Amino acid sequence: MRLDNKDRKILGLLAENSRMPYTQLAKKLRSERNAVKYRVNKLVKNGVIRAFETELDFHKLGYKEYLCYMGFYKFDNITKNKIIDFLKNHDFIKWIGECFGKYQIKIRLSAVDEEHLYKILSELEKNCSLSIRRKTVLQITGFVKQRNESLFSSARIKKPQKDLKIKLDKKDLLILRKLCENNRETLISFFDQTKLSPEAVRLRIKKLEKAGVIAGHTININHKALGIVMWGNMLVKFKDPKKVLSKLKEFALQKKSIGRSFALFGEWNAELGFAAENTDVLHDLVGEFLTKFSTELVDYEIVFNQEAHKFPPTPMGVFK
Structure with missing residues (x-):
């Protein structure tokens, strides 16, 4: 689907508040309500909007959030589909990313405590048999940047609840x-x-x-529909993570190519999501990052995403 300027404006408004009524959307776009509704439905039908997502603070629901990167010995289509089907149907897995390189799968999950986390990971290992080659588990401690909204509009600093x-x-x-x-x-x-x-x-x-239980309402967008050919995550490790966090947040807010990003506890201190139209954009972004944090950085690693799975991205087990 080819997006025009009005489509992009709709995506921008829905990224900021996906519960905005059609009448309000129409007023902001100076258009008819039915025309706006038709465009939104078309964006959904063509896979541009993959989900209308309510952002929750899972900590207030009694859960901690984690990322888990996994590399496999065997990852043919049969094995891959079996793993992804299991993950999509798991009550405590929120999002699934198919990667290439050192890791083949990345998941975002919710667990009450370490015992619950261990149970989830054990279920995963049992389902994957002996296929897992390496596994990196990281606890999400907060946001570096909450949304991908700067793809459509200037970055906004959201007031904390x-x-x-x-x-x-x-x-x-x-x-x-x-x-x-x-x-x-x-x-x-x-x-x-x-x-x-x-x-x-x-x-x-x-x-x-x-x-603050509900942090906001946004949309999950198919990057490919926006002409984004390179998207993924940069995992970074700093000498003093606490000292550099505010500087990292400021850098992320200033860069349109940086999307939803997390502060982490574990082997890596932060995960920066990125979306780039071509290799030059990504090359420049990485270069600016390395220059900006040259004295604070210990190491970094780039993981490219190939496809995303599970929409809407919600671990339904937290509501039981």
Whole structure:
């Protein structure tokens, strides 16, 4: 699908708030509501928008988040499909990336504690038999950059939510689950599962946003549809990670080619997501990074992504 300027504006607005009503989208685009709705549906049908994603703070749900990079001895199509099918159906795996190079699979997962993490990894190893050649597990400790929104607009610094304590009940969890399945559902559609009026649902969503349980609403976009031919992650290790974190965040916010990125605990201190139209853009980005952090850097490694799996990207087990 070839994107025009209006398509890109729609993607930009939905990346900032994917629950924005069609009437509001139409007003911002100076267009008719039905015309905007048609364009959004076309972007979904053609695979440009892969999911309407509600971003959650899993820590407030009692979970920690991890990344796991895996390399395999055997990775033919039969083995690959078996592994990916298992991962897609796992309740605590959020996102699956197919890579090439040292690693073939990257996953993002949620676990209550180390015992739960060990159980998930053991299930994975059992399913993969003896195929796993190497495995790198990293705990996500925070964001370096929360979204890929700068692909469409200037980078914004999001104000952190107050650390408000909130006790979630079953209806809150039902609302969160439904939002994660498709956050453009109307408030009326929540009634069958929650038995709450649209206004009651709206107030609960507002409460969850205010408490920081819901960090935002965005879209998951197919990079290939945007003409992005190179996308992946740069794993970096610093001499003093805490000292360099604010500088790293500033650098990431300034670079449109850098997307969602994490601060980590483990073998690597950060993972910087990148998306580049060609090798020159990536070459320049890496060069600028190395120059900027030449005295603080210990090591880095680039992992290229080939394909992404599991949409919407949500570990549904956290709602049970």
